[in-house]
Amino acid sequence: MYFFKLASKFFYFLCFLVLFIIIQIPTLAESFWPNESVHDFSFIGHLILLLVSSAISFGLVFYLYQKVNGSAILKKPATFKNVGLAILLAGLSQVGQSFFSIWSDDSAANSDLTWVLRSSLSPILLVTLILVSPILEEILFQGILQGGILKGLSPIIQITLTAVVFAFMHGYSFSFGTLELVCSGIAYASVYYVTKDLKMAILCHSFSNIIVTILVFI
Numbered sequence: 001m002y003f004f005k006l007a008s009k010f011f012y013f014l015c016f017l018v019l020f021i022i023i024q025i026p027t028l029a030e031s032f033w034p035n036e037s038v039h040d041f042s043f044i045g046h047l048i049l050l051l052v053s054s055a056i057s058f059g060l061v062f063y064l065y066q067k068v069n070g071s072a073i074l075k076k077p078a079t080f081k082n083v084g085l086a087i088l089l090a091g092l093s094q095v096g097q098s099f100f101s102i103w104s105d106d107s108a109a110n111s112d113l114t115w116v117l118r119s120s121l122s123p124i125l126l127v128t129l130i131l132v133s134p135i136l137e138e139i140l141f142q143g144i145l146q147g148g149i150l151k152g153l154s155p156i157i158q159i160t161l162t163a164v165v166f167a168f169m170h171g172y173s174f175s176f177g178t179l180e181l182v183c184s185g186i187a188y189a190s191v192y193y194v195t196k197d198l199k200m201a202i203l204c205h206s207f208s209n210i211i212v213t214i215l216v217f218i
Contacts, residue, residue, distance in 0.1 A: 038119045073139070078199060086195075089187040096180070097184065126213070142201045188205050
């Protein structure tokens with residue numbers, strides 16, 4: 001019995017990894033493609049890619065979420081206390097990221113972000129950063145990984161593992177840049193554990209991205 005339970009979790013974790021790759025497809029719409037420039041690109045093409053890939057990604061992620069978690073995403077009513085916690089931890093995560101950014105070099109990434117923000121492609125970038133990515137990633141990391149695959153483990157292990165997996169799947173290496181992402185991962189996982197509400201994790205992620213966007217833009 002234990003073996004089948006472990007095998008089931010391993011299978012779902014593999015599905016989780018595949019879905020992480022799939023939900024990166026919408027982000028392709030937020031930046032210029034190799035054959036495009038700031039003055040010559042297809043806004044409609046980027047918009048269609050964003051809409052179609054987001055719809056497909058959400059369907060797949062939601063299906064796996066229902067298999068391993070089963071809770072209704074919008075069932076729990078939002079409270080001022082939970083909203084305040086989500087916003088507070090989003091801010092604190094950025095403070096932690098600022099600390100580690102002293103030793104990391106993310107100037108190239110920020111330069112690309114600024115370039116797109118100042119172009120006609122900025123609406124698609126903002127929708128992706130503030131809405132699409134937070135929704136897809138929080139259902140994946142908190143709803144599927146933390147609330148499903150890691151369910152039953154102690155809260156500290158759940159939060160830590162979810163945050164570390166989140167950071168390494170975005171940072172791809174051992175670096176201070178990855179440690180920056182651990183700060184965000186801990187914030188999102190903590191909000192989900194305390195509130196038991198995916199909406200609050202999504203809000204925390206979205207607000208965190210808003211802070212980053214404002215800091216980069218100014």
